[in-house]
Amino acid sequence: MRKNASEGEYFLRSQSLTLLQGNDSINVIDRVVSTRIVDYPDSHGIDVLFCDFNGRITDIGSIYKIQEKILLLSSEEMGNITRKTLIDGKSWDEKCDLIIADEAIGRVTLFTPDFQSIFTRMGHQGIELERNRVIEIDDMIAVKSEFPGGSVLDILLPLNQMSDFITILEAAEYSEMSEDRWNFVRLLVCIPNLTDISGNLPNECGMVNLISNDKGCYPGQEVHARLESRGKTVKRLCLLTGEAPISPGKYRLSNGSPIHISSCESSDNVSYGIAKLRVDDIETGYVSLDGVNWKVEPITYL
Amino acid sequence: MTMGILGGDGFSLPVVSETEVVDVKLNFTDKAIHALKQNMNGDESTHVLVISAQSGGCSGYLYDMKIVEKPEDEGFQQISIDGIKVFVHNKDSSMLNGIQIDFKETLMGGGFQIENPNADRACGCGQSFG
Numbered sequence: 247m248r249k250n251a252s253e254g255e256y257f258l259r260s261q262s263l264t265l266l267q268g269n270d271s272i273n274v275i276d277r278v279v280s281t282r283i284v285d286y287p288d289s290h291g292i293d294v295l296f297c298d299f300n301g302r303i304t305d306i307g308s309i310y311k312i313q314e315k316i317l318l319l320s321s322e323e324m325g326n327i328t329r330k331t332l333i334d335g336k337s338w339d340e341k342c343d344l345i346i347a348d349e350a351i352g353r354v355t356l357f358t359p360d361f362q363s364i365f366t367r368m369g370h371q372g373i374e375l376e377r378n379r380v381i382e383i384d385d386m387i388a389v390k391s392e393f394p395g396g397s398v399l400d401i402l403l404p405l406n407q408m409s410d411f412i413t414i415l416e417a418a419e420y421s422e423m424s425e426d427r428w429n430f431v432r433l434l435v436c437i438p439n440l441t442d443i444s445g446n447l448p449n450e451c452g453m454v455n456l457i458s459n460d461k462g463c464y465p466g467q468e469v470h471a472r473l474e475s476r477g478k479t480v481k482r483l484c485l486l487t488g489e490a491p492i493s494p495g496k497y498r499l500s501n502g503s504p505i506h507i508s509s510c511e512s513s514d515n516v517s518y519g520i521a522k523l524r525v526d527d528i529e530t531g532y533v534s535l536d537g538v539n540w541k542v543e544p545i546t547y548l
Numbered sequence: 549m550t551m552g553i554l555g556g557d558g559f560s561l562p563v564v565s566e567t568e569v570v571d572v573k574l575n576f577t578d579k580a581i582h583a584l585k586q587n588m589n590g591d592e593s594t595h596v597l598v599i600s601a602q603s604g605g606c607s608g609y610l611y612d613m614k615i616v617e618k619p620e621d622e623g624f625q626q627i628s629i630d631g632i633k634v635f636v637h638n639k640d641s642s643m644l645n646g647i648q649i650d651f652k653e654t655l656m657g658g659g660f661q662i663e664n665p666n667a668d669r670a671c672g673c674g675q676s677f678g
Contacts, residue, residue, distance in 0.1 A: 265554065265559065274603070277602070277603050277604030277605075277610070278603045278604060298608075299606060299607045299608055299669060299678050312552075312553065312554060313552060313554055315554060317553075317554075329563060330565060331603060332603070333563050333564075333565040334565050334567070334603065334639075335602050335603020335604065335609065336602065336603070337600055337602040337612060338598070338600050338619075338621065338623070338624075338637040338639065338640070339614075339616075339619070340602070343562035343563075344562060344563040345559050345560055345561070345562055345563065346559070346560035346563060347558070347559055347560075348558075349558035349559075349560075350556055350557065350558030350559045351553060351556075351558075382552070382553070385552055385553055385555070385556070386553060387553055402553060403553060404553060404555075404556035404557075404558075405556075405558055406556060406557060406558070407556075463604060463605045463606050463610075463671070463673075463675075463676060464604060464605070464606070465604075465605070465606065465607065465608050465678075466606070467606050468606045468671060468672065
């Protein structure tokens with residue numbers, strides 16, 4: 247991780263959780279996401295994008311295949327709309343039930359340089375964590391995710407076991423993050439939030455790895471294919487790093503170019519922001535905003 | 549023994565989407581009826597054509613046409629086209645009402661073509677609408 251991520255912190259994530267069951271579930275999801283998911287093995291997490299017909303991102307999710315069922319984690323803001331897209335798009339003869347799991351499953355994200363220690367406290371030794379590998383431990387699953395700024399461990403577990411798990415975390419001297427602290431660490435690690443990417447094209451967000459050009463048609467595919475073969479990325483989502491406080495909004499750089507800051511947070515004289523900038527403006531690695539210099543790094547998701 | 553993450557409490561019943569149901573009208577061209585009869589291959593008494601919409605394609609929804617044995621599902625509307633039973637599910641009725649089905653023969657494949665007055669857009673290949 248870059249810096250400033252304290253050891254042993256956790257955050258209780260609010261997400262839309264949907265369970266899909268039935269033999270056709272994987273096909274029902276595969277038709278509407280930009281990522282090819284039908285070939286992925288079980289016990290593997292897959293990040294997916296939902297896009298509109300203009301190729302712009304409408305939602306982001308993660309898919310876990312568990313016990314021949316599919317668990318979809320998507321944004322809280324778009325949860326019901328994404329579910330409606332899936333259920334409305336099910337054909338009359340497809341076997342796929344959508345079940346809301348918001349009140350059944352909780353998600354805890356852990357930040358720590360030592361993921362193994364928490365498993366050891368739970369009595370499990372030698373668990374091998376690999377990126378996006380879904381590991382079932384008792385009634386919970388653990389998935390390590392990697393981002394441009396570092397790794398996190400997501401734990402999904404029945405909500406009625408959450409308090410017991412938090413007791414274990416606190417006994418291990420993990421501290422719960424506030425919303426502000428979570429936002430700061432999220433920016434530090436570059437965990438994408440729908441606020442930052444919604445309405446943008448995947449290439450602008452450094453998310454071309456979530457586009458499968460070989461999967462055939464899906465909403466937005468025509469635009470994505472054209473961008474891949476003939477397109478030029480004009481704007482990019484970037485991480486801003488500086489020392490001055492900053493607020494979300496649309497501004498002008500000192501050279502007059504537009505900048506749209508979608509997320510930002512400050513702590514201990516360090517500020518991070520996610521902003522969309524013209525590619526021409528980020529070539530030097532720095533931009534000037536209201537006379538203050540900001541380091542800019544285009545974000546590319548792994 | 550553990551129940552697993554999917555074995556606990558708090559899961560909802562399967563989500564049901566409320567959709568507008570309209571009385572479906574379909575328009576087949578003479579060429580489409582001719583091609584359909586050829587495809588039915590004399591099975592008109594036991595089989596039906598189901599026209600449906602499902603998610604996917606470049607524009608959001610895909611057309612699907614299948615010749616199947618008469619489905620048990622009671623949610624279908626039945627339309628008779630020159631002695632052939634055509635079924636459209638109630639959940640697709642508002643999206644497919646008024647469509648015109650044509651059949652085109654071309655050296656590059658051809659096949660059934662659908663024009664949909666309810667669609668705001670369609671993709672280049674004509675199989676997807678939104």
